[in-house]
Amino acid sequence: MALYPDEILCFPNEGEDVSALKLLLRQCGYGARLDNTNVYDRATEHAVKTFQVAQGMPASGAADNETFDRLLLLADRT
Known part of the structure; x- marks a missing residue:
């Protein structure tokens, strides 16, 4: 994933950017x-x-x- 995906991610998107989003959510406790x-x-x-x-x-x-932005900031703090 680049710093940001090329599009806003939402249901029912699929791809590597979604996997990266899920990883960030897990790292941040969500x-x-x-x-x-x-x-x-x-x-x-x-x-x-x-x-x-x-x-x-x-x-x-x-x-x-x-x-x-906010997920990345929070992930940097954890």
Whole structure:
């Protein structure tokens, strides 16, 4: 994955960027129930929404650049 994916990630995207997103969510404590696939499923959407709410962001469930910014900042601190 580049620093940011080429598109906003959301259900039902698939690919390496989704796998990287799931890894970041797990590192930040929001992906304990996520599987190790490259599919942006409803569980991924829920984990992203939970993270967004915790960060005071609009809970879209889609991983945009702001979501990645905050995940990367939090991952650097852990």
